[in-house]
Amino acid sequence: MQNESTAGSVIFRIIKGVGLALAFSFLAAVVLANVLQFSPLPDKVIYPVNQTVKVVAVILGALVFVRGEKGLVQGVAIGALFTALSYLTFSALGGDFSLSWTIFAELALSLFAGAVSGAIAVNLRKD
Numbered sequence: 001m002q003n004e005s006t007a008g009s010v011i012f013r014i015i016k017g018v019g020l021a022l023a024f025s026f027l028a029a030v031v032l033a034n035v036l037q038f039s040p041l042p043d044k045v046i047y048p049v050n051q052t053v054k055v056v057a058v059i060l061g062a063l064v065f066v067r068g069e070k071g072l073v074q075g076v077a078i079g080a081l082f083t084a085l086s087y088l089t090f091s092a093l094g095g096d097f098s099l100s101w102t103i104f105a106e107l108a109l110s111l112f113a114g115a116v117s118g119a120i121a122v123n124l125r126k127d
Contacts, residue, residue: 010074013065017078018085021061025086028053054106055113058082062117067125075118079110 062075091097
């Protein structure tokens, strides 16, 4: 019985981590859009800033919500789910669901960021 509640709490923490990452990412996208609208920055800054925001979002989600054991696995799960859900959401908003190599690069980067930050998170606090 203890394993079921532990597994359920791990899944719930992963979902909360993904939710935080998505919320941070969407908020940052709105801020970036407003900054670009009212500043003379070129459009070529969008992609690198977007990638940075996505990595920070995964790191934030993992650092805040990953606890217990297997932080690496929990962080990877947050990175993978965040990448999938953000791709689907931003594609739906943009009306373009085309796949390119960049989604795989984003996935690899999110998996790496999630793994490292998840491992760090479980070693920062022992609950």
